[in-house]
Amino acid sequence: MLGMLRKQLKGHPALIPLLFFIGGGAAMSMGYLARLALRNPDVCWDKTNNPEPWNKMDPTHQYKFYAINMDYSKLKKQGPDF
């Protein structure tokens, strides 16, 4: 399949940027899905050992990429321990 691709690109070199953009887009979407699957605290992979991953988070942990008004370093655990 790569051989076919190479032949086509040699004939139409203007298609190379297309590859970059489509490949980049696909990589970004797969990367976002991977981040959601592995880092999102709502996602539970191991029901027996870690059934509620959001309870194991640090209160200052920032999941979003960019927080506009929220100073995460000042947050503390809210409820009492039990």
Add this chain to the structure above:
Amino acid sequence: MSICVLCDLWPPYWPRRNARLHPHRLSQSTYTAGIKVTLSSSLQLLQEVKMAEEDIQAKLQNYRTAPFDARFPNSNQTRNCWSNYLDFYRCQKALDAKGVDTGPCDWYKRVFTSICPISWVQKWNDQREEGNFPGKI
């Protein structure tokens, strides 16, 4: 003039030699002259527990609405509601088992009352009474 009286007596030369002996650092366990200082760290623990209880009372009195929870930063707060509902009943069960006053658990009750739809809370209460509740308490 700082609030730390001992700090004012600190020799005013720079750089500070013997920074391990600074008044602010004596209360953590450090090695001073080879002897581990841990007396004040256990006192600190006791003080912290007392402060935590007073903190909860103060927080309950000043409560307006559920504060920002970093575990649930997005607009979908379903899990926030669920988590606090579970935490309230787990806290009650745990503190009842220990025989301690369950007053501090009220924080969770206030939070889920603020953010959960009333119909959900009623449905879960009914499920708990019937024994059908899907969560682990």
